[in-house]
Amino acid sequence: MNKQKPLQSDLKLAETLAAERRAARERRPSRAEAEEAVRTLIRWTGDDPDREGLAGTPERVARAYEEYFAGYHDDPVEILQRTFEEVEGYDEMVLLRDIRFESHCEHHMAPILGRAHIAYLPDHRVVGISKLARLVQVYAKRLQIQEKMTAQIANTIQQVLQPLGVAVVIEASHQCMTTRGVHKPGAALATSRMLGVFRENPATRREFLAMLRGGATFED
Numbered sequence: 001m002n003k004q005k006p007l008q009s010d011l012k013l014a015e016t017l018a019a020e021r022r023a024a025r026e027r028r029p030s031r032a033e034a035e036e037a038v039r040t041l042i043r044w045t046g047d048d049p050d051r052e053g054l055a056g057t058p059e060r061v062a063r064a065y066e067e068y069f070a071g072y073h074d075d076p077v078e079i080l081q082r083t084f085e086e087v088e089g090y091d092e093m094v095l096l097r098d099i100r101f102e103s104h105c106e107h108h109m110a111p112i113l114g115r116a117h118i119a120y121l122p123d124h125r126v127v128g129i130s131k132l133a134r135l136v137q138v139y140a141k142r143l144q145i146q147e148k149m150t151a152q153i154a155n156t157i158q159q160v161l162q163p164l165g166v167a168v169v170i171e172a173s174h175q176c177m178t179t180r181g182v183h184k185p186g187a188a189l190a191t192s193r194m195l196g197v198f199r200e201n202p203a204t205r206r207e208f209l210a211m212l213r214g215g216a217t218f219e220d
């Protein structure tokens with residue numbers, strides 16, 4: 001039996017093919033490829049992508065995806081870094097409530113609609129409130145699970161502003177639960193991530209939760 005060693009040229013070919021596959025994985029698909037994928041999904045549902053009403057749909061879906069997933073092109077750390085200010089002496093809680101967001105769950109790519117509440121206790125840096133809202137949008141406009149998004153927001157604030165503590169609460173409804181599967185309309189998922197004094201000090205946590213619930217109810 002002649003057990004041949006693979007030829008040098010075969011090895012080269014295998015290497016080249018592997019490199020091409022790798023490059024294809026890393027390359028962002030073109031808009032045309034994305035639209036073709038939408039046509040495939042339309043066909044798979046049982047409809048005809050060439051009928052009049054659907055003719056422009058692949059293009060519209062691709063454009064919508066650019067919006068839904070714009071967060072991949074922004075660096076969350078940079079958003080906070082660019083704008084913080086040194087403030088001496090301000091040592092009260094900063095709370096931004098009811099930041100509305102739309103995201104998509106990474107398991108079904110179905111919409112997640114919710115609100116985020118962010119609080120932190122500055123040490124020496126504060127950031128413009130619009131930047132906090134922007135931070136939420138950047139993480140929301142990616143494929144997400146709510147727990148991960150909650151932690152990412154809190155961790156980024158902790159990392160860049162280095163406050164005494166951060167609290168992030170997110171309440172959201174998941175359309176993968178409300179429009180399919182278990183069909184639980186109205187069910188909302190609440191997640192929270194507490195760091196620093198919000199985790200360690202029950203009084204700070206209580207103050208935060210009171211502010212969240214009732215507008216401004218301060219506790220001593």
Ligand SMILES: [Zn+2]
Nearest residue numbers: 105107108176
């Ligand atoms: Zn889901």
